[in-house]
Amino acid sequence: MEKIILFLVSAILACSESAKILVVFPGPAKSHGILGDGYVRHLLNAGHEVTYITPLTYKNPPANLRTIDVSSNFDLLPPDLINLKAIMDKTSDEMTAIFMIFAMLEIVKNTVTNKDVQKLLNDPKEQFDAVIVEWLFSDIGAGFASVFECPLIWSSSVDPHWHILQLIDEPPNPAYTVDIMSTYFPPLSFSQRVVELWTQLSVQFLKYVWLDGVEEKLYTSLFAPILEKRGRKLPIYNDIRYNASLVLSNSYVTTSGGAALPQSHKFIGGYHIDDTVIPLPENLKKLMDSAKDGVIYFSMGSNLRSKDLPDEVKISLLKMFGSLKQTVLWKFEEVLPNLPKNVHILEWAPQQAILAHPNLVVFITHGGLLSTTESIHFGVPIIGIPVFGDQFINVEKTINKGFGLRVDLSYTMSDELKEKIEEVTRNKRYAAKVKELSFIHHDRPVKPGQELVHWVNHVINTRGAPHLRSPAADLPFYKRKFLDLAALMTVLLLAIYILLKRACAYICAQVCSKKGKTGSKKKNN
Numbered sequence: 447m448e449k450i451i452l453f454l455v456s457a458i459l460a461c462s463e464s465a466k467i468l469v470v471f472p473g474p475a476k477s478h479g480i481l482g483d484g485y486v487r488h489l490l491n492a493g494h495e496v497t498y499i500t501p502l503t504y505k506n507p508p509a510n511l512r513t514i515d516v517s518s519n520f521d522l523l524p525p526d527l528i529n530l531k532a533i534m535d536k537t538s539d540e541m542t543a544i545f546m547i548f549a550m551l552e553i554v555k556n557t558v559t560n561k562d563v564q565k566l567l568n569d570p571k572e573q574f575d576a577v578i579v580e581w582l583f584s585d586i587g588a589g590f591a592s593v594f595e596c597p598l599i600w601s602s603s604v605d606p607h608w609h610i611l612q613l614i615d616e617p618p619n620p621a622y623t624v625d626i627m628s629t630y631f632p633p634l635s636f637s638q639r640v641v642e643l644w645t646q647l648s649v650q651f652l653k654y655v656w657l658d659g660v661e662e663k664l665y666t667s668l669f670a671p672i673l674e675k676r677g678r679k680l681p682i683y684n685d686i687r688y689n690a691s692l693v694l695s696n697s698y699v700t701t702s703g704g705a706a707l708p709q710s711h712k713f714i715g716g717y718h719i720d721d722t723v724i725p726l727p728e729n730l731k732k733l734m735d736s737a738k739d740g741v742i743y744f745s746m747g748s749n750l751r752s753k754d755l756p757d758e759v760k761i762s763l764l765k766m767f768g769s770l771k772q773t774v775l776w777k778f779e780e781v782l783p784n785l786p787k788n789v790h791i792l793e794w795a796p797q798q799a800i801l802a803h804p805n806l807v808v809f810i811t812h813g814g815l816l817s818t819t820e821s822i823h824f825g826v827p828i829i830g831i832p833v834f835g836d837q838f839i840n841v842e843k844t845i846n847k848g849f850g851l852r853v854d855l856s857y858t859m860s861d862e863l864k865e866k867i868e869e870v871t872r873n874k875r876y877a878a879k880v881k882e883l884s885f886i887h888h889d890r891p892v893k894p895g896q897e898l899v900h901w902v903n904h905v906i907n908t909r910g911a912p913h914l915r916s917p918a919a920d921l922p923f924y925k926r927k928f929l930d931l932a933a934l935m936t937v938l939l940l941a942i943y944i945l946l947k948r949a950c951a952y953i954c955a956q957v958c959s960k961k962g963k964t965g966s967k968k969k970n971n
């Protein structure tokens with residue numbers, strides 16, 4: 447009996463062993479902060495000690511959490527980048543892949559050179575058991591794992607895509623998988639397939655050939671001095687950027703589909719949502735409970751602000767909402783005059799609690815992945831007004847899956863929005879479809895938060911989980927694509943061709959000379 451107790455106690459101790467984990471989420475955006483906070487919350491609950499590099503303030507940090515503030519990352523983005531009016535008037539920078547690649551280089555640089563981050567990296571007493579870095583268009587963050595000689599885990603904030611999959615395996619086939627910035631969803635037409643192939647090839651060339659020197663130089667300048675102080679030499683960039691133990695994706699088959707994925711890729715989409723939704727404030731609860739025609743919730747997310755909409759758009763939307771029979775909740779950052787009776791402005795919206803309310807009939811959103819994931823989690827149909835980044839593809843997916851409609855952002859969008867609201871609230875198929883997807887989303891062996899903790903522990907306990915590593919990650923491009931075989935075949939065929947040609951020429955010469963001889967003999971006769 448004693449032995450059994452001893453065994454149980456030691457088993458529990460072994461399982462609950464606390465690890466030191468560094469979580470790096472430097473992206474200056476509230477939504478990325480929500481994803482980083484999700485990791486931190488689950489890892490702390492699992493008893494780990496977490497150091498968290500973030501540009502956002504973490505409210506009431508517990509004792510086993512240390513945060514490092516990189517809020518100056520916010521200063522690196524152009525102020526107009528996410529201003530709705532500037533986007534509508536096309537006066538802001540367009541978020542293309544090349545824009546993102548350059549912007550993220552600056553953000554990584556600013557993060558690593560931050561004085562508190564430098565203190566952490568240069569202190570030889572600092573050690574970690576694993577490093578979790580959000581992948582944002584740059585692979586330089588892999589350097590954090592080199593400093594602490596521990597396994598690297600990439601966090602991917604979106605559905606699995608070729609950029610990140612090629613870091614642990616190989617890029618997926620563009621005939622049926624699309625780029626993060628795409629505006630359409632498979633099945634692809636002929637021209638879409640060609641565009642996808644072109645995007646993948648051209649951005650690959652841009653990032654991994656043309657700009658590769660820039661990235662590698664920055665990696666060396668940022669991390670070589672730190673490693674030198676720790677008495678080690680900097681590993682070769684290509685040896686560390688393809689060396690992650692795991693990719694944890696903020697995604698699930700409900701949003702990404704069923705394409706094949708490497709073993710070191712794990713879905714944890716939905717992990718940012720609390721298991722127990724914080725209840726609605728009393729006044730909002732009363733309002734939603736008593737809305738007998740249903741509630742419409744309109745929010746452009748945490749980065750875009752409805753406040754930045756042009757005045758004429760605000761006015762026309764308000765008039766349109768006023769003509770509906772439903773109650774409208776609009777997340778809006780300032781007080782609006784002349785509010786119709788059924789429209790209510792929320793400066794701050796408890797989004798998950800609103801989505802969880804049974805009277806909610808439609809969610810009007812920019813289509814960020816957090817919002818579309820939450821709409822599936824709580825089973826609410828959407829109308830998407832995509833603005834930038836992956837929002838177009840997210841909204842396209844909701845249309846493809848049958849639980850959403852799109853309205854294009856424009857000065858005259860309110861009429862179209864009204865039509866679509868009427869369609870989604872009248873036609874029951876949208877609600878039915880999203881309920882079905884919600885079932886699929888929840889029908890997993892364990893919850894996404896548990897899965898997150900499990901795989902982080904697994905990587906730590908197996909020293910980097912090399913058994914999950916795809917063999918493709920260790921093969922250069924030419925071997926994966928059999929280019930060596932192609933070269934060999936070309937040489938062989940060429941050799942055979944030359945040989946045959948020579949042989950033919952020789953035989954011809956023999957035959958001709960014979961003919962010539964007999965011919966001349968005849969002539970002589």
Ligand SMILES: *[C@@H]1O[C@H](CO)[C@@H](O)[C@H](O)[C@H]1NC(C)=O
Pocket residue numbers: 592596597598681685686689691909910911
């Ligand atoms: C690659 O990762 C493994 C597992 O974390 C580690 O043991 C190895 O040292 C890493 N290689 C390099 C070059 O950093």
